[in-house]
Amino acid sequence: MSAAPFSLWERSLAGRYLRAKRRDGGVALISIISFVGVMLAVAVLIIVMSVMNGFRAELLNRILGFNGHLYVQGSVLTGVSRENAAQRIRGVPGVVHVAPLVEAQAMALGPAQISGAIVRGINRSDLQALKLVAGNIKAGSLDGFGDGEDGGNLIIVGDRLARTLGVNVGDALSLISPAGPATAFGSTTRQKDYTVGGVFSVGMSQYDETYIYMPLAQAQLFFGRDDGADFIEIKLADPDQAKGLKGAVEAAAGRGAIVTDWTDRNQAFFGALEVERNTMRLILMLVVAIAALNIISGLVMLVKNKGRDIAILRTIGASRGAIMRIFFMAGASVGVLGAICGVIAGVVFCHYIGPIQAFVEWATGADVFNADIYFLSRLPAKIDWREVGTIAGFSVLVSFVVTLFPSWRASRLDPVEALRYE
Numbered sequence: 001m002s003a004a005p006f007s008l009w010e011r012s013l014a015g016r017y018l019r020a021k022r023r024d025g026g027v028a029l030i031s032i033i034s035f036v037g038v039m040l041a042v043a044v045l046i047i048v049m050s051v052m053n054g055f056r057a058e059l060l061n062r063i064l065g066f067n068g069h070l071y072v073q074g075s076v077l078t079g080v081s082r083e084n085a086a087q088r089i090r091g092v093p094g095v096v097h098v099a100p101l102v103e104a105q106a107m108a109l110g111p112a113q114i115s116g117a118i119v120r121g122i123n124r125s126d127l128q129a130l131k132l133v134a135g136n137i138k139a140g141s142l143d144g145f146g147d148g149e150d151g152g153n154l155i156i157v158g159d160r161l162a163r164t165l166g167v168n169v170g171d172a173l174s175l176i177s178p179a180g181p182a183t184a185f186g187s188t189t190r191q192k193d194y195t196v197g198g199v200f201s202v203g204m205s206q207y208d209e210t211y212i213y214m215p216l217a218q219a220q221l222f223f224g225r226d227d228g229a230d231f232i233e234i235k236l237a238d239p240d241q242a243k244g245l246k247g248a249v250e251a252a253a254g255r256g257a258i259v260t261d262w263t264d265r266n267q268a269f270f271g272a273l274e275v276e277r278n279t280m281r282l283i284l285m286l287v288v289a290i291a292a293l294n295i296i297s298g299l300v301m302l303v304k305n306k307g308r309d310i311a312i313l314r315t316i317g318a319s320r321g322a323i324m325r326i327f328f329m330a331g332a333s334v335g336v337l338g339a340i341c342g343v344i345a346g347v348v349f350c351h352y353i354g355p356i357q358a359f360v361e362w363a364t365g366a367d368v369f370n371a372d373i374y375f376l377s378r379l380p381a382k383i384d385w386r387e388v389g390t391i392a393g394f395s396v397l398v399s400f401v402v403t404l405f406p407s408w409r410a411s412r413l414d415p416v417e418a419l420r421y422e
Contacts, residue, residue: 010322010325010326010329013326014325014326014327014329014330014333017302017306017326017327030294030297030298030301031295031298031334033294034292034294034295034297034298034334034335034338035334035338035341037292037294038288038291038292038294038295038334038338038339038342038395038399039338039339039341039342039345040291040342041284041287041290041291041292041342041395042288042339042342042343042346042391042392043342043343043345043346043349044284044287044346045281045284045285045287045288045346046342046343046346046347046350046387046388047349047381048280048284049277049280049281049284049384049387049391050346050350050381050382050384051350051353051379051381052276052277053277053382053383053384053387054379054380054381054382055273055380056277057380057382058380059273060270062132062202062203062204062207063262063266064239065130065131065132065202066130066132066133066202066204067233067262067265068099068233068234068235068262069234069235069236069239069242069261069262070233070234070236070242070245070246070249070259070260070261070262071231071232071233071234071259071260071261071265072085072089072231072232072234072249072250072253072257072258073230073231073232073257073258073259073260074253074256074258075256075257076232076253076256076257077100077228077229077230077231077232078226078227078228078229079228081254082100082228082229082232084254085232085253085254085257086098086100086232088252088253088254089232089234089249089252089253091252092248092249092252093248094237094238094241094245095234095235095236095237095249096235096236096237097126097129097235098232098233098234098235099122099123099126099129099232099233100123100216100229100231100232100233101120101122101126101216101229101230101231101233102119102121102122102216102219102220102223102225102229102230103118103119103120103121103230103231104118104119104177104219104223104230105117105118105119105178106118106119106175106176106177106178106212107175107176107178108161108165108173108174108175108176108212109165109173109174109176109191110164110165110166110167110171110173111165111166111167111171112164112165112166113164113166114165115161115165116210117161117175117210117211117212118210118211118212119175119211119213119219119223120211120212120214120219121214121215121216121217121219121220121223121225121229122213122214122215122216122219123146123215123216124142124145124146124215127142127145127156127213128142132202133200133202133213136200136201136202136203137156137198137199137200138159138199138200138201139159139169139198139199140156140169140170140196140197140199141198142156142197142198143197144197145197145198145213145215146215146216146217150215150217150218150221151214151215151216151217151218151219151221152215152218153192153193153194153195153218154194154196154197154198154215155173155175155194155195155196155197155212155213155214156196156197156198156199156200156212156213157173157196157199157200157212157213158199158202158207158208158209158210158211158212159199159200159201159208160205160208160209161208161209161210161212162196162199164209168196169196169197169199170195170196171195171196172193172194172195172196173193173194173195173196174191174193174194175191175192175194175212175222176189176190176191177190177191177223177224190222190224192222194214216229232253234249239262242261242262242263243261243263246259246260246261285391285394288391288394288398289398291338292335292395292398292399292402293402295331295332295334295335295399295403296331296402296403296405296406298331298334299327299330299331299403299406299407300406300409302327302330302331303327303406303409303413306410307413310323310410310413311413314413320411320412321411323407323410323411323413324407324408324410324411325407326407327403327406327407327410327411328400328403328404328407331399331402331403331406331407332396332399332403334399335395335396335398335400335403336399339392339395339396339399340392342392342395343388343391343392346388347383347388350381350383351381351383353379353381357379
C-alpha cells in the first residue's frame, strides 16, 4: 500500500478513529476532556494576558496623560530664568507642551471629613491643555479659574476627594499648609478657604482621591514659593522618546537644570507589572501544557483498542510511517481544534469584557473590579495579536509533541503479536 504522506486515506482513517463508538466510549470521553481542557487553558491565557496588557496600557495612558514626560528642576525655576528656560525648551523638536508647576501637600478640611491632598499650582492655559483633566470635568467648569487677585480662590478637586470631604461645586473648602510663615516660636501652619469651581474624574483612583488644582499664582502665595516653581513639566509627542530627549532638554534649559523622565519616577511600578506579566504568562503556559498532556491518555487507549486494526493495516502493506501519521493526526487534531476554539473564545470574551463585567456585577451584586484596589474604574482588555499567535502556536506545538510517543508506539506494534489471540 503506497501513498503520499498525510494522504486522503490517512486523514480519513484518523478522522474515523476520532469519531466515538460505543465500545470506544472511554476514549471519546478522554478526547472530549482533552479538547475542553486545551480550549479553556488557551482561552484563559489569552484573557489573562489581554487584561494585563490592557491594565498596563490604561495605567500608562492615565499616568502619562495626567503627569509630564520630562521634568526640569534646579536653579532655573525662579522668575525670568524660568520663563526663558521654558521658552527655549518649547523650541526642542518633539516637545509639545511646557508648564511650570507648584506641587505641595496640604490638609483639606471639608464639612464631612479632613483628608490629605496634593495641590498642584498651574496656569489656566496649561490646565486647559491637560486634556485628561480638562476633558473630564464632571461638575462645574474651568470658568473663572485663575481670575482675580493672585489667581483668585477657585480650585478644581478630584471627584473621589470631593465625595470624601463632602463638598460640591460652589462649596467652601479649607486648605491647611504645614509650611506657614516663620515666627519667633517656629513655623506655623497656614489655612485659607477656597471655593470649589469644578470636579474632575480621570478614572484612576490614585488621582481622583488625592489631587487638587489651584491657580499657579495662588499656589505660590499659599505655599510661600514667591515667584518660583517646584518644577517645569514637559510633554512630548512620543513619551517613549523621553530618555533620548533628556540631553537636548537639559541643554535648552540651561546651566543648573536637572532633568528627569517619567520612567525614572515610575520605574519600580512598571517594573513590577512587567515581572508579574511574565510570571503569569509562564504559569498559564504550563497550564496549557498540562491540559495537552491529557491527549496522551486518550491516544494510548485508542492505540490499545485499535491493535487489531493496526495489525491488519500492516499486513496489507501500510508502512510504519503511515500508522504513525494516522495516530499522530488523530491525537493532534484534538489539540489543534482545542487551540482554535480557545482562541475564538478568548478573543470574544475580551471583546465583550465590559458587558460581561456589568452582568457579573449585576448578578452577584458585588464589585468585581474595585477601583480602590486596582486604580482603574473598569476592567480593561487589550488584545495583542502577536501574543495571541504565540499562544496558539505554543498550544499546537505542545499538542504535536505529546502525540509523538503514542503514535510511534503504534507504528512499532508487531502484527503477529496483535493478532495472536484474535
